[in-house]
Amino acid sequence: MKIKNIVYLSMVYFLVFNLIGCDAFVRKFTRKKKGETVTREEMVLVPQEYKPTMSKEEQYRQYLLFWKSWQDEIIESLSYSKNHKKQVKSAGEALKNLNNMRAFLNEKKQKQLDVYINQLKALKEYIAGDLYGSDIYTNRQKAESIRRTVLREFSYNKVKKDMSP
Secondary structure, three states: OOOHHHHHHHHHHHHHHHHHHHHHHHHHHOOOOOOOOOOOOOOOOOOOOOOOOOOHHHHHHHHHHHHHHHHHHHOOOOOHOHHHHHHHHHHHHHHHEEEEEEHOEEEHHHHHHHHHHHHHHHHHHHHHHOOOOOOOOHHHHHHHHHHHHHHHOOOOHHHHHOOOO
């Protein structure tokens, strides 16, 4: 009799809980009302070309500074680092910035700068060809020589009268 009452009571509790249901379970599976659908306007992106706001003098100084830092990086990597990729990359970036400086000069100064551009190109080729680092000392000396002469002859104060209009 006691077992029958226990089974009976457990069945009643089971049915009551099933009829009431779990609130979270019910909320999970009930359909939610659709709110007002807001029509979104699609963003249209129009490309704009931004022109540099710096003057030619400021751009020249900036390229000179970039060139100097990359040239210093070449010298440092040839002095302490044995990382060949870093040496070649630094030489390429220094060459790129030296070419950018060239665009701001008149023809006479461009020809003078071309000498150092060609020296830097040759240095880059020497560095790229020197996979085992056997000529690091001579390459570093060439890089230091190029650095000294370009800074001496192409500092902004020396070329400001030779800037192209």
